[in-house]
Each structure stands twice: as structure tokens, then as C-alpha cells.
Amino acid sequence: MDAALSPNGRRLLRVLFFAVVVFLYAPIAILLLFSFNDSVLPTFPLSGFTLTWYRQFVHDSELRGALETSALVAVLSSVGAVLLGTLASVALARRRFRGRAAVSAVLLSPLVIPYVVFGIALLLLFHTFGVQRSVATVVIGHIVISLPYTILVLVPRLQQIDVELEEAAYDLGAGPFSTFRLVVLPLILPAIFSAFLIALTTSFDEYAVASFVVGTRITFPIYLYGALRFPSRLPEVIAVAVVVITVSLLVVIGAEVGRRRVERRLGVIDPV
Amino acid sequence: MGRGEGQLKRPRLDLATPGLLGLPLAWLAAFFIVPIAIVGAYSVDALSIVPGKHPLTLDGWRDLLHGSVYLGLFWKSMKMSLVVSGVVVVLAYPLAYFLAFSGTKRKYVLLLILIAPFLTSYLLRVLAWKVILGSQGVVNTFLVWIGLRSPDDPISALLYSRFAVMLVLAYIWLPFVALPIFVSLESLDTRLLEAASDLGATRWQAFLRITLPLSLPGIVAAFLFIFIPTVGEFVTPSLVGGTSGYMYGNQISDLFGTGFPDWRTGSVLALFLLAVVVPLTVVFARVSRTERVAH
Numbered sequence: 001m002d003a004a005l006s007p008n009g010r011r012l013l014r015v016l017f018f019a020v021v022v023f024l025y026a027p028i029a030i031l032l033l034f035s036f037n038d039s040v041l042p043t044f045p046l047s048g049f050t051l052t053w054y055r056q057f058v059h060d061s062e063l064r065g066a067l068e069t070s071a072l073v074a075v076l077s078s079v080g081a082v083l084l085g086t087l088a089s090v091a092l093a094r095r096r097f098r099g100r101a102a103v104s105a106v107l108l109s110p111l112v113i114p115y116v117v118f119g120i121a122l123l124l125l126f127h128t129f130g131v132q133r134s135v136a137t138v139v140i141g142h143i144v145i146s147l148p149y150t151i152l153v154l155v156p157r158l159q160q161i162d163v164e165l166e167e168a169a170y171d172l173g174a175g176p177f178s179t180f181r182l183v184v185l186p187l188i189l190p191a192i193f194s195a196f197l198i199a200l201t202t203s204f205d206e207y208a209v210a211s212f213v214v215g216t217r218i219t220f221p222i223y224l225y226g227a228l229r230f231p232s233r234l235p236e237v238i239a240v241a242v243v244v245i246t247v248s249l250l251v252v253i254g255a256e257v258g259r260r261r262v263e264r265r266l267g268v269i270d271p272v
Numbered sequence: 273m274g275r276g277e278g279q280l281k282r283p284r285l286d287l288a289t290p291g292l293l294g295l296p297l298a299w300l301a302a303f304f305i306v307p308i309a310i311v312g313a314y315s316v317d318a319l320s321i322v323p324g325k326h327p328l329t330l331d332g333w334r335d336l337l338h339g340s341v342y343l344g345l346f347w348k349s350m351k352m353s354l355v356v357s358g359v360v361v362v363l364a365y366p367l368a369y370f371l372a373f374s375g376t377k378r379k380y381v382l383l384l385i386l387i388a389p390f391l392t393s394y395l396l397r398v399l400a401w402k403v404i405l406g407s408q409g410v411v412n413t414f415l416v417w418i419g420l421r422s423p424d425d426p427i428s429a430l431l432y433s434r435f436a437v438m439l440v441l442a443y444i445w446l447p448f449v450a451l452p453i454f455v456s457l458e459s460l461d462t463r464l465l466e467a468a469s470d471l472g473a474t475r476w477q478a479f480l481r482i483t484l485p486l487s488l489p490g491i492v493a494a495f496l497f498i499f500i501p502t503v504g505e506f507v508t509p510s511l512v513g514g515t516s517g518y519m520y521g522n523q524i525s526d527l528f529g530t531g532f533p534d535w536r537t538g539s540v541l542a543l544f545l546l547a548v549v550v551p552l553t554v555v556f557a558r559v560s561r562t563e564r565v566a567h
Contacts, residue, residue: 002373002375003462003468003469004369004373004462004465004475004478005369005373005374005475006475010370010374013366013367013369013370013374014370014374016366016367017366017367017371017382020367020386020446021386023443024386024389024443024446024447025389027401027403027404027443028389028392028397028400030400030403030410031396031400034410041408042409042410043408043409043413044413044417045417084295084296084299085296087292087293087295088292088293090292091292091293095289095292097289103297106297106305107296109300110304111500112496112550112553113304113546114500114501114504114521114546115501115504116505116506116524116525116542116545117308117311117504117524117542117543117545118307119525120311120525120528120538120539120542121304121308121311122303122307124307124310124311124314124535125303125307125310128310128319140303141303143299143303144300144303144304147296147299147300201391204393205395207395207507208507211525221393221394221395224393224395224396224399225507225511228395228399228402228511237399238403241396241400244393244396245393248391248392248393249388249391252388252392253384253388256384
């Protein structure tokens, strides 16, 4: 007998689960449907198939500029967050030091700040020191936001790695840098990749903080938010939405599948 | 499992610890802690956008605490956020339970299907609901099309309402919230449930006395993961909330906007929000941790 679920309970939960999945994907499906609809207003009944909206956004230079800016911000801030996060994670997972709990609380503290508060705080910082808002100011903010996520991914991974591997490397005469590069880094590479991807998607999608510190070169979410206020641009935005959502779904699922495969090959996770 | 629990036995690199932590901590000090301190300075006029010298003042704080409209707005946002967080956790729990205990081989695939929408664009998912709920939107025109409503009488309360804000926030956070609950249920030792059943407990009793208490850390984490961002939310309400869905976060954002900037009041409101959210988080986190230690 199954102590956790009765057969009827399992059936009921399965129905609930798939009902929720439908609820989650239906709005996305509706966007997909209307992205091909030949009408400025997304209304029923549908009025015919068109690719106009897709063609329109491909030729929209403002949109392309915003996508490029966002890609730049996302890459720079992810590299920054992963670098800082790796340093911090190695210290948290491998070193004994006083005030470890306090340090880890500080490193994770950006998780508990409402973004509106952080956004205005950064705005005031840059204003106080007379720093022009630009791509760099957005990157700075996004590194702060992504840093705790990279640590949450990397520390558990580092803790799974046998410390004796590192001790063996030390005993064989490797210095701290070579030990890290030759022993630790290859083992945490999949986790670093995951952390990088999380930081990348977080930054690419981040509106709240960016809205306070963005300069004249706007990011994609800022562009989107502006476009959402003009009904005539709605169909084009819907087409962009479909492309962005599809690409991000593919990247996320592909990365997750790839990571599991690599980690299994490295033998660092128990096969599930 | 758990091979590398401890730290290095011979910490040859102890001197290097500051080297490892220096950069990340400096970054957070410069771009996270100092900015919040500056907000504090603005809230008492130690810094100000108005040029000239200012005496320190607690006027901003006094105005907030003495029955201003801001407090009312704060409670409204707290209520909305608590309801959304509660509903979403209650809805996500059975989903996580299903994944953890149904014995399906594809639970990680199903988990990924559940979470994937969360990893796509936030603004675009809000956009989807704007398209669906608008008075010329999918729901209304669909109802007209199948003859359930006349075209002159759309359900206008769908969009630009408190309901719309709460629905969209719930939609956005639901996929993510199942994750922490799933993790806490996954780590539960099912032998406990078998033992309970051997001793004559029904499934419900076993659930209420074993599973639920043991998954409390996951529930608390899930709740906080929604509560913190939603209580200060301003993007969703500004897109689907209209005036009745206006939240505390909108007020803060507007006070720093281009219309009628009032940085002192805005700073006070921001710090007040922080002063409520942070202690709440600490208390909750501690409760869930003692819970974990106790078992």
C-alpha cells in the first residue's frame, strides 16, 4: 500500500496538475494564436492568417537596438555575477572563518529586497555621486541581483565534491590556483553554466531595477513596457513575445537536459 | 551523497579567504548597502534634491506614521500580497505533492514543464493577460462571439482592477513556488509514512502529523519567495491595475518619477517597506530552520 497517496487521490492530483499546466500555458498559446491574426486588435473571431507582425518587428530598428542592449547587459552582468559568485562560493563552501553566517547573510541579502526599493536606492547612489545613467549602471544593478542566485547554485555543488580530491592535489604539490583550475573547476563547470544561465535570463528580463537606472540606450524590457502602452503596437509586440518566449523555453529546457547529461557523465550526481 | 560535507581539513589557504570574499563583499557594500544608507539620508533630509542647506528632519517619517494615505495604501498592498501568496502556496502544494509522491518516473520532466513558464519573460506574461482580459480582449470578445454577452456590455472589471493584479501575480509566481515545496517533500523519509500507517494512522493523519510539519520549511520558503517581490510590486499593477489596483510600490516609483518627484517621502516609504519585509523574513526563516533542527 502506498502510504502517501490513495489511487483516487493520485487521480485527483493528476487532474489538478494538468489543469494547472493548461492554465499556465493557455495565455502563451493565445499569444501565439493572435501573433498570426490579421487584425490590429486581438479579438475574436479571428480574422485570417498573416505574417505581417513578424515582418514588422524584424525591420523595427528601435526594437533590434533594445534587444542588442539587453544582450550586452545580460552577458556582462552574468559574467560579473558568476565571477563574484564563484569566489564567494569557494569561500563559503571550503573555508572555515569567523562570522561565516553573517557573511553568507550579507551575500544573500539582495534576495529579500523588493526591487522597487533597490531600484530607487541605486538611482539615489548614482545621483549623489553624479554618475550618468547608462548601460554600465544597469549592469551594476543586475550583478547585485544575480549574485545571490549564483551562490545558491554553486555552494551546494561545491559541497558535493569530495574534499579529498583537493587534498590529494595539494599533497601532490599543486598550488591553490592549479588545484582550483585542474580539479574543482572542471567538476563545477556544469553548475557554473547553470548559474550563468540563471543570471542571463534574470538580467534579460529585468524591468523594475533597470527602469530606475537605465540611460538613453534602453533595454528590451524597457522597450516592451513602453510599447505596451500603445495599442497600435500591440500586434507587433505579441509577435516579439512569441519569439522571445519560444527561444527562452528552448534555451532553458535544452540547458537543463544538457546539464543533467554532462553531470551524469562526470558521475557527480546520482543517476535518477 | 554528502561526501564533501566538511571544509578542507588542512586549510592552507586561510590567508586567501579575504581574497576570495573581498571582491563580492566590496561590490555589495558599494552597490547595495551604501545605496540603502543613502536612501536613509534622503529620508531625513541629510541629502536632498532641493539645493541649499537643510536641517535634519523627521517630518517625512512623522507624516507617514500619522494617518497618511500612504499607510492605507501599504495595508492594502500587504493584504493583496498576503492573499496572493497564500492562495498560490495552497495551490502549489498539491502539485508538488503529486510530483514527489505519485511515483511517476517522469517527475523531473513534469517539474520542468511546470517551472518553464516562470523562466520566460515576465512582462510578456503580463501582456498575455492584458490581451485576454481587456474590454476588447479575448475573454470579452469570445463571450460576445458565442452569444453569451452583448457587444455593448463587456465585463469591464476584468482588466484594470485589484482582481486583475492579483490574478496576474498569482499566474506569474505559481510555477516557481512549487519548487521549494517539492524539494522539501522530496527529502522526506517515506519510511515515516509507512511506520505511521503500520501503527494504524490514516493517510490524512499521517499527512497532518508528519508530511505537513516536515514540509513546513518548503512552505515558508515558497511563501516568502512570493510575498517579498509582490508586496513591493509596481510593474504588474501599473499595467493591469488601473486606479483600484494601484499599490504601495507604484507610489514609491511615482515619487521618484518625473511628474511630482518627492524623494524624501519616497525614501521614507521605501525604508518603511524594507523595515517590514526584512524582519518578517528573518523571523520566518528562523522558524523554519528550528523546525528543521527539531526533527
